[in-house]
Amino acid sequence: EAQVTQNPRYLITVTGKKLTVTCSQNMNHEYMSWYRQDPGLGLRQIYYSMNVEVTDKGDVPEGYKVSRKEKRNFPLILESPSPNQTSLYFCASSRVQESTDTQYFGPGTRLTVL
Amino acid sequence: EDQVTQSPEALRLQEGESSSLNCSYTVSGLRGLFWYRQDPGKGPEFLFTLYSAGEEKEKERLKATLTKKESFLHITAPKPEDSATYLCAVKRGNTGKLIFGQGTTLQVKP
Numbered sequence: 001e002a003q004v005t006q007n008p009r010y011l012i013t014v015t016g017k018k019l020t021v022t023c024s025q026n027m028n029h030e031y032m033s034w035y036r037q038d039p040g041l042g043l044r045q046i047y048y049s050m051n052v053e054v055t056d057k058g059d060v061p062e063g064y065k066v067s068r069k070e071k072r073n074f075p076l077i078l079e080s081p082s083p084n085q086t087s088l089y090f091c092a093s094s095r096v097q098e099s100t101d102t103q104y105f106g107p108g109t110r111l112t113v114l
Numbered sequence: 115e116d117q118v119t120q121s122p123e124a125l126r127l128q129e130g131e132s133s134s135l136n137c138s139y140t141v142s143g144l145r146g147l148f149w150y151r152q153d154p155g156k157g158p159e160f161l162f163t164l165y166s167a168g169e170e171k172e173k174e175r176l177k178a179t180l181t182k183k184e185s186f187l188h189i190t191a192p193k194p195e196d197s198a199t200y201l202c203a204v205k206r207g208n209t210g211k212l213i214f215g216q217g218t219t220l221q222v223k224p
Contacts, residue, residue: 004157031210042216043158043201050210058211090157101146101205103212105157 002027004106006091012112013081021076021109023091031094032074033058033103034066036087043090049074050096081113116141120202120215127192127222135187135218137202145205147185149178152199152217161187161200192222 004025013019025032033048035058045058049068063085065077074093078085088110092103119138127133139147146165150158162171164180171178175196177188187200203214 033210033212035214040216043203043214045212048210048212056210059213092157096210102148102160102163104160105150107157108155 002104004091004093004104006089006106006109008109009107010110012114014114015082016080019078019081019111021078021089021091021111023074023076023106024072025074025091025093025104026072027093027104028071029093029104030071030096031101031103032068033092034064034074034076035090035092036060036085037090037108038087046076046089081111083113085111086113087111116204116206116213118202118204118213118215120200120218122218123216124219125221127189127220129193129222129224130191132188132190132192134189135200135220137185137187137215138183139185139202139204139213139215140183141204141206141213143207145207145209147180148203148205148212149185149187150201150203152201154199158201189220192220194222194224196220197222 007022030051034046035043044060047066049055091106094103121136149161152158162178167182199217199219201217
């Protein structure tokens with residue numbers, strides 16, 4: 001089954017404790033992206049990757065890191081989480097060519113930083 | 115500044131009462147406009163992609179249209195299972211950047 005998976009689905013942590021949220025896709029997509037969703041602010045793009053070893057900032061990259069060492073994986077790293085990073089996070093993937101560049105989203109990771 | 119605005123924020127319809135959702139956008143070099151459906155606590159689910167003004171796409175009770183400044187999602191004779199938040203997003207130029215609107219939450223009452 002074609003899918004984007006995220007782990008963990010739920011995470012409660014404390015300020016300053018480094019964490020990684022994993023994202024994996026099995027569709028051989030070149031493009032992967034991370035978003036956060038907050039009430040009243042909608043979905044905002046954090047980072048994206050057009051292919052292996054190519055990453056770029058979205059609109060809200062501060063406090064986050066990413067890496068793309070393999071095509072299927074795109075982990076999101078919070079080196080020193082803060083309470084304002086409490087949010088619902090989504091990973092997405094797609095092809096890059098027009099007409100096939102629909103993004104498919106994962107199920108989400110709900111993060112709470114105390 | 116690139117921007118996507120959806121209206122209304124919330125919409126309540128009776129079953130069978132047709133209506134339209136609006137997505138207005140300003141973006142440098144539109145590469146594509148996407149409509150998604152999102153159920154509470156779940157990831158967005160793809161509905162349509164539109165690439166050029168005048169383009170239309172249909173799926174069951176939904177029809178999406180695109181002009182140079184806005185897109186409409188028309189819902190014909192909605193059913194309670196159409197209740198969800200509908201998200202509009204635009205892709206900017208030859209980049210990987212995707213800008214989302216804040217969504218329209220639709221409630222369809224039986």
